[in-house]
Amino acid sequence: MNIADRIQNLRKSKGISQEELADKVGVSRQAVSKWESEQSVPDLDKVIIMSDYFEVTTDYILRGIENKKQADEPVDANIFTIVATVLNFIGLIMSCVIWYEEQTVMALVVGLIIMAVGCSVFAIGQSISTKNGIKAKRAFWALNCWLLGFAPLSFLYNMLLHGMNAPYPLLGNPIVAFPVFWLVYIAGCLGIVFIQAKARRSE
Numbered sequence: 606m607n608i609a610d611r612i613q614n615l616r617k618s619k620g621i622s623q624e625e626l627a628d629k630v631g632v633s634r635q636a637v638s639k640w641e642s643e644q645s646v647p648d649l650d651k652v653i654i655m656s657d658y659f660e661v662t663t664d665y666i667l668r669g670i671e672n673k674k675q676a677d678e679p680v681d682a683n684i685f686t687i688v689a690t691v692l693n694f695i696g697l698i699m700s701c702v703i704w705y706e707e708q709t710v711m712a713l714v715v716g717l718i719i720m721a722v723g724c725s726v727f728a729i730g731q732s733i734s735t736k737n738g739i740k741a742k743r744a745f746w747a748l749n750c751w752l753l754g755f756a757p758l759s760f761l762y763n764m765l766l767h768g769m770n771a772p773y774p775l776l777g778n779p780i781v782a783f784p785v786f787w788l789v790y791i792a793g794c795l796g797i798v799f800i801q802a803k804a805r806r807s808e
Contacts, residue, residue, distance in 0.1 A: 608646060608666060612641055620738030631651075682740070682742070683740065685727055685734065686742075689745060690752070692722055692723030693724070693752040693753060694752055696717070697716055697755060699715055699716055700713055713770055716756055723749075724753075743802075747797070747798045751794050754790065755773070758790055774787070
């Protein structure tokens with residue numbers, strides 16, 4: 606692994622773009638692109654700034670010599686994404702089950718609280734992880750847009766059409782509204798999945 610690879614890996618593990626790294630270091634995005642494609646190497650003052658930002662030694666950036674901190678096992682952001690997704694799924698299921706049994710607004714409240722915990726786990730993972738930050742972020746939104754958007758969208762649909770606060774869509778009049786709900790929901794989620802896939806391809 607050369608200096609170009611190390612800079613790119615450090616940037617990706619931090620979950621930032623070339624433009625964001627350029628802003629932190631005080632150079633243009635093109636300069637960062639050249640560093641990562643081996644067309645040029647950063648000046649020593651820029652290496653020092655990056656070492657402070659990435660919390661590594663200048664020796665690691667320049668020569669790949671790891672200190673104890675880098676030698677430790679990295680924290681994988683994917684683990685936090687998996688836990689967060691499971692919590693969000695549980696939140697949605699709990700919300701639907703409670704409303705089916707009790708038909709009270711507490712069903713939505715309980716579900717949203719569990720989902721808030723799930724999103725907090727994801728946010729913590731993004732802040733402390735040192736591995737797969739961007740990949741985990743893409744996976745989180747591609748999966749969780751289906752979970753996080755379902756109950757709120759159902760709530761709005763049911764309140765507008767039925768005056769009820771169910772966390773899943775209810776059949777009723779006009780009957781055409783039911784397939785419209787699913788069309789909007791699926792189209793919205795597929796749009797988010799497409800955006801994440803496009804962003805991944807452009808990295």
